[in-house]
Amino acid sequence: MKQRTRIYYTVEQKAVMWNRWQKGESLHEIGRLFDRCHTSFQRIVSETGGVRPAKRTRSDIALSLSEREGALNWSTQHFNFTIKRRSVENVLSDTNKIYS
Numbered sequence: 001m002k003q004r005t006r007i008y009y010t011v012e013q014k015a016v017m018w019n020r021w022q023k024g025e026s027l028h029e030i031g032r033l034f035d036r037c038h039t040s041f042q043r044i045v046s047e048t049g050g051v052r053p054a055k056r057t058r059s060d061i062a063l064s065l066s067e068r069e070g071a072l073n074w075s076t077q078h079f080n081f082t083i084k085r086r087s088v089e090n091v092l093s094d095t096n097k098i099y100s
Contacts, residue, residue: 007040017041018052 009017013034020030027038027045034041 004036007034007036009041009044014044017044021045021050022052 016033017030020033021027027042031038031040
């Protein structure tokens with residue numbers, strides 16, 4: 001038996017699967033719809049115990065994109081300043097050791 005190429009189901013295809021599963025269709029019937037064996041998407045259904053997962057949303061306390069960019073810019077600038085300051089201190093301490 002020839003192995004078929006792996007299929008990556010889109011969000012829309014998964015929605016169709018879940019709708020049909022909730023209506024009570026069997027995995028074999030859903031498989032015929034996609035021209036696949038029932039085991040090709042059995043994992044999708046069984047991962048959550050046959051219950052459709054909740055729609056993913058960002059938390060209310062999560063930072064927005066602009067806030068994340070601002071934090072990243074601040075940390076990058078602070079990190080660069082710290083490295084420059086340390087490198088100057090190292091050069092000064094090395095020169096003091098040489099001329100001492």
